[in-house]
Amino acid sequence: MAQGIIRLRASICAWATAVGRKESEGPLGSCFDLKDPTDKFGQKTWEAAESEMQRRALALAIGRRELKPEEIDMLFAGDLLNQCVASAYGLLEYPIPYCGIYGACSTSAEGILLAGMAVTSGIATWASAVTSSHNCAAERQYRTPIEYGAQRSPTAQWTVTGAGAFLIGKAEEEGVPVTRGMIGIPQDSGVKDAANMGGAMAIAAANTLKRFFRESETAPWDYDRIITGDLGYEGGAILCDLLKADGIDIQKQYSDCGQLIYDRQRQDVHSGGSGCGCAAVTLGGYLLPRLWDGVEKRILFLPTGALMSPDSIKQGRTIPAVAHLVELEQRKPRQEEE
Amino acid sequence: MAQGIIRLRASICAWATAVGRKESEGPLGSCFDLKDPTDKFGQKTWEAAESEMQRRALALAIGRRELKPEEIDMLFAGDLLNQCVASAYGLLEYPIPYCGIYGACSTSAEGILLAGMAVTSGIATWASAVTSSHNCAAERQYRTPIEYGAQRSPTAQWTVTGAGAFLIGKAEEEGVPVTRGMIGIPQDSGVKDAANMGGAMAIAAANTLKRFFRESETAPWDYDRIITGDLGYEGGAILCDLLKADGIDIQKQYSDCGQLIYDRQRQDVHSGGSGCGCAAVTLGGYLLPRLWDGVEKRILFLPTGALMSPDSIKQGRTIPAVAHLVELEQRKPRQEEE
Numbered sequence: 132m133a134q135g136i137i138r139l140r141a142s143i144c145a146w147a148t149a150v151g152r153k154e155s156e157g158p159l160g161s162c163f164d165l166k167d168p169t170d171k172f173g174q175k176t177w178e179a180a181e182s183e184m185q186r187r188a189l190a191l192a193i194g195r196r197e198l199k200p201e202e203i204d205m206l207f208a209g210d211l212l213n214q215c216v217a218s219a220y221g222l223l224e225y226p227i228p229y230c231g232i233y234g235a236c237s238t239s240a241e242g243i244l245l246a247g248m249a250v251t252s253g254i255a256t257w258a259s260a261v262t263s264s265h266n267c268a269a270e271r272q273y274r275t276p277i278e279y280g281a282q283r284s285p286t287a288q289w290t291v292t293g294a295g296a297f298l299i300g301k302a303e304e305e306g307v308p309v310t311r312g313m314i315g316i317p318q319d320s321g322v323k324d325a326a327n328m329g330g331a332m333a334i335a336a337a338n339t340l341k342r343f344f345r346e347s348e349t350a351p352w353d354y355d356r357i358i359t360g361d362l363g364y365e366g367g368a369i370l371c372d373l374l375k376a377d378g379i380d381i382q383k384q385y386s387d388c389g390q391l392i393y394d395r396q397r398q399d400v401h402s403g404g405s406g407c408g409c410a411a412v413t414l415g416g417y418l419l420p421r422l423w424d425g426v427e428k429r430i431l432f433l434p435t436g437a438l439m440s441p442d443s444i445k446q447g448r449t450i451p452a453v454a455h456l457v458e459l460e461q462r463k464p465r466q467e468e469e
Numbered sequence: 470m471a472q473g474i475i476r477l478r479a480s481i482c483a484w485a486t487a488v489g490r491k492e493s494e495g496p497l498g499s500c501f502d503l504k505d506p507t508d509k510f511g512q513k514t515w516e517a518a519e520s521e522m523q524r525r526a527l528a529l530a531i532g533r534r535e536l537k538p539e540e541i542d543m544l545f546a547g548d549l550l551n552q553c554v555a556s557a558y559g560l561l562e563y564p565i566p567y568c569g570i571y572g573a574c575s576t577s578a579e580g581i582l583l584a585g586m587a588v589t590s591g592i593a594t595w596a597s598a599v600t601s602s603h604n605c606a607a608e609r610q611y612r613t614p615i616e617y618g619a620q621r622s623p624t625a626q627w628t629v630t631g632a633g634a635f636l637i638g639k640a641e642e643e644g645v646p647v648t649r650g651m652i653g654i655p656q657d658s659g660v661k662d663a664a665n666m667g668g669a670m671a672i673a674a675a676n677t678l679k680r681f682f683r684e685s686e687t688a689p690w691d692y693d694r695i696i697t698g699d700l701g702y703e704g705g706a707i708l709c710d711l712l713k714a715d716g717i718d719i720q721k722q723y724s725d726c727g728q729l730i731y732d733r734q735r736q737d738v739h740s741g742g743s744g745c746g747c748a749a750v751t752l753g754g755y756l757l758p759r760l761w762d763g764v765e766k767r768i769l770f771l772p773t774g775a776l777m778s779p780d781s782i783k784q785g786r787t788i789p790a791v792a793h794l795v796e797l798e799q800r801k802p803r804q805e806e807e
Contacts, residue, residue, distance in 0.1 A: 134542055134543075137592055178784065179784070201472065204472055205472075209571055212780075213778045214551070214571070214778035215571045219777070220786060222655070227654065228472055228651070228654055229655050230570065231570060231774075231776070232569060233547055241569070245583070248586070248590065251590065252591075252592065253590075254475055313566070314543055314567065314568055316566055317560070438557035439552065440550065440552035442516065442550075443552075443554045446516065446517070451558065451561050453569075
């Protein structure tokens with residue numbers, strides 16, 4: 132059916148995460164693979180550090196499945212630096228066909244969806260999705276260099292320093308099955324405040340979720356968790372309200388990676404975490420292990436992305452947003468191929 | 470086979486192009502659909518003008534196939550503005566699932582490849598690829614605002630003001646068949662001069678072409694044309710030299726969209742055209758009509774993208790590049806589905 136649910140036969144078979152200090156000190160700190168208290172990962176610039184997190188995360192994910200880079204058919208990667216340079220430089224050493232993607236903070240789901248489609252169709256045997264964000268690189272590109280000490284508004288979020296890499300293989304492989312997906316239709320929030328991303332993106336998550344429930348004939352109680360990427364406290368509350376107005380109550384199942392990754396009181400993050408890395412490392416560090424271990428049976432993961440730029444905001448434009456969805460199930464062991 | 474040729478069963482069934490004044494005054498001027506001598510397309514900013522070109526080109530392409538936007542399953546779009554805002558704002562009015570992509574000047578091929586994969590797999594019935602660039606928006610983002618009148622180096626290229634939209638359907642539909650594709654593996658050129666993009670990108674085109682010829686067991690003479698996106702005069706010459714050193718002579722079949730779109734002498738474009746729009750409008754305005762009419766039987770279209778940013782150049786990084794390839798054949802009439 133046009134524009135509808137994408138049926139996938141793929142599994143997330145390995146993954147890895149890399150994070151900075153603040154993330155390693157948060158409630159999920161013990162869940163992450165690679166940590167650097169300096170946030171620099173041995174590099175001279177924040178941008179190079181972001182690239183290095185991607186490089187190391189992908190190396191670890193590939194190594195965990197005991198594959199060689201040459202066995203990966205394609206790589207879907209993107210980030211929020213101008214011209215997606217964190218991915219371009221970070222993954223340059225890998226001799227893997229490379230598709231750059233741009234989904235802002237929804238990049239992790241877009242990459243997993245496209246990798247899942249490539250594997251489902253048989254075009255790829257192994258595909259990978261990688262993304263990242265870095266607080267200091269994001270601050271100076273989007274707002275002001277951190278050294279300026281600019282004051283943050285109550286709805287502002289804290290860009291996560293982190294990268295996640297995901298290795299997607301056939302449904303027969305041992306892994307967390309990716310069973311369905313839905314590509315988001317961009318929504319114009321009408322919001323012009325770049326310090327209220329959650330408010331701008333909630334409408335996109337509501338749109339994708341409503342479409343998914345309608346077309347799949349499922350409901351919130353069919354899922355253990357419905358989890359957005361970085362709506363934070365502000366956007367998360369708006370999403371629940373928007374859906375409630377349409378008779379859909381997700382309160383029981385709902386959580387948001389931007390709420391989970393930091394301790395709101397102790398870590399001074401205002402409305403929660405954000406950035407491409409936020410959803411990616413929470414998925415890799417926290418959600419996938421729970422699906423692997425069977426703690427959760429079935430979740431909907433739908434990170435949102437705000438599709439504006441600092442220039443478009445200066446030119447008075449509103450903030451469009453998109454939310455891509457993937458349905459994940461508890462681990463299946465390796466099956467013999469038919 | 471891992472990392473190899475992607476076999477596609479898809480057709481480019483409709484397309485449309487929009488260009489500015491300089492392009493409409495060039496050798497291909499009469500080939501383009503929509504032209505605006507003010508380069509503004511009724512908008513107040515260059516960035517909004519670029520978005521508007523995308524919006525209008527897609528409307529025209531969809532209209533030519535007498536489809537409704539709701540019948541398009543997915544949209545692959547991207548551009549070179551920071552955070553790909555030309556695409557995000559330009560295509561916001563379309564209620565179509567949206568996958569942002571980032572391939573720099575290779576975006577047109579990346580979009581057609583991904584759309585072709587989605588159609589080949591049956592996941593999409595109709596998919597679209599859209600991209601653009603705008604000279605004035607690019608100049609102020611990458612170099613200096615045009616009002617400054619900065620001097621340009623001999624290897625510099627001229628960013629095309631133009632947008633192309635492509636509608637990809639099943640192989641059974643009437644259209645230009647997309648038969649094979651290959652995703653590029655990024656290459657580090659070692660070049661650090663942002664005013665020599667052709668020089669930086671030639672190595673990526675050479676890598677993809679060599680891989681394609683080897684794995685497909687084809688040779689240059691199997692094609693009427695082998696056409697890059699915006700290597701220009703400098704990069705085009707380097708590509709031919711690089712391949713010749715490996716015993717592959719493409720001189721007879723080779724041309725470059727950046728060489729075709731402007732009159733080098735008359736239009737003062739130094740090393741030729743560039744930008745996402747360069748390959749897109751040359752494909753839509755010139756190459757696809759020739760394949761539609763049977764003037765060309767079989768071509769390889771492989772635009773290249775430089776994956777750096779102004780910041781990465783300032784930080785002393787070299788310029789990585791990628792080249793995605795699609796094989797296109799002469800029009801096939803509509804066939805009854807089996």
